[in-house]
Amino acid sequence: MNRTPRGRTRARTASTRALALGVLLATLAACGGTTRDDEEERDDSPAGDATADPDAEYASDLSVAMLPKSVNNPYFEASSEGAEQIAEELGGSYDYTGPSEASASSQLSYVNTLSQQATDVLLLSANDPNALCSSLEQARALETVVVTFDSDVAPECRDVFVSQVDGEEVGRSLLEMTAEQIGGEGEIAVLSATANATNQNVWIGIMETELAENPDYADIELVATAYGDDEDEKSFRETQGLLQAHPDLRAIVSPTTVGIAAAARYLQGSEYGGEVALTGLGTPNQMREFVADGTVTEFALWDPTQLGQLAVYAGAAVSSGIITGAEGETFTAGELGEYTVGADGVITLGPPTRFDAENIDDYDF
Template sequence: MRIGSTRLLATAVAAALALGLTACSSDSTEPDAASPSGGSGNATGTIKEGLKITFLPKQVNNPYFDISDNKGGKVAVEEFKGTFAQTGPSEGSPSAQVSYINTLSQQQTDVIVISANDKDAVCGALTEAKTAGAKVVTYDSDTRPECRDIFVNQATGDGIAKNQIKLISDAVGPDGGEIAILSASANATNQNAWIELMKTELAKPEYSKLKLVDTVYGDDKDEKSFQEAQGLLAKHPNLKGIISPTTVGVAATARYLSGSSYKGKVALTGLGTPNQMRAFVKDGTCKAFALWNPADLGYLAAYAAGALASGIITGKEGDKFKAGKLGEYTVGANGEVVLGDPFTFDAANVDQFNFG
């Protein structure tokens, strides 16, 4: 559950321009100490110093996670005087994260902050890590709730689905037609949840002229995503639009469309960063796309980790904690904390943001 609306990226243009990656919040509160949470056991509400907090993304050397972890999580951990690290696989396969979880548990890491490649594959290792004393925060992509303490969600799945379908509908136009989805990996928890919600959204009367004909997976690899986009157009010659709700996929698809005969004929939207997509918006390949600030997501996940490891919160519904410059957050049902709503970028505003 999110407190207030000042953290929405739409209200943060000036801050983003001034402070770059970590400044898409209009809350200027200093990140000194977390506020007390009702009934969570830490009377002072102060995050302990010296906590070892390690981020374990779906894959390292991914531009999205470089921002969320190193421009967001690291900043937050340094603010409350902890020790930050990032580790993880170069391949985003379902089981690739397991050995890293085991190692972090053996190293007695205080909090593992993980974006899960698969909601089930990492659960055994995470449960063992929790038994050994580590706290577990998922961010970006969740596990089963019993396998972690808190999930920091970038936006509600329903909000993302509505945003993506509205954008592709607007881009395709009133006549509608065939559309396809180019996702990340077939096991990505967040991607699969969004796709199912998109299907629900497409069933509404206002989208009756849109027909989802295919879903393909680029595994968050640039080359494979590029090839999958190419394959979609070869397989579906009447395709009118592509949704790619992944930063790697949408940029690769845009690159393919921009250099092909399909430019201006096949619409594109998805979840991307301004720096990735700016040129493609300006050349007409993509009219609009969406995202949240990934740096803020990592920043919030780090503060949730610090509050959890300090006993300020336990992960139960109603717990409150202070997330530095982002302000106060409340834990919702199933241990979920929501960053905010997706924000739409287009030709009118994309130059006002500089991240990704």
């Protein structure tokens, strides 16, 4: 999509954008939809060919909003802290808002509202790869830069995706930790977030491929995948259900911070504590007590605070014309260093860190 760098031209006001949104919605209702090519040909689409200027400066008055899968989630709260810090350092404003439940439909109204409010940069962790695309395209037509982080949408629906880590690396790390903790054999189960979560499904898919093709895991069987919808109590119940349905279960892998903490809490107070291994993705602060008492031996994660920081820098870089999201472009993200845009507009934070009793107290997030 063509875009005029917001750092150079900011003629569109909130009221004008709201009016344009109404026109766009009416047009969509009449025509039954639109495509990106159609959008580029519209008179009210952003004008000018987008070209990257790596020497441009970050705009100083950007409004940034983060829309997580769900609020009241320690992982996203940490990401929000990092995002707010950088937004304010760049001289902009910041808002953190979202649904209390992790579902695609629950995010829809927030996308529309933020677009109407003339938000310059939307940071989105999506609950579904496709459900929000129409609304995101409408927001982008009104010059909101859409940056997905943590969990992506279809590439054509956003400007860039800030990935916490290479998806294949996460899947392999999860399986490696699991195999090490159960001696390379036995039944395992996955406790995921939502069934449509893009990142979760990528990681689980890598695990399934490794189990099917890697001889190192020939004696490990994935017997079930349960979904806690990133809700603490549901994840707790799903853990109980997995253990009751599979009495020979050796390990649970939970690639979600809500899920792993809920599963650890269940194991801690049950006969399975110390008998069934638990690993996955969690923050050191929420998992510290479970590592200390032996409920969990090892888990992994990246720094969610840095993920939020990088997401803001990426969005500000697009909005300011420093990058367009094309492969090979580079930008400097403050103290995080220089980053290069990869294929499909993906920007990767870095490798995951494994946490255990030896190093967990070295981290505070």
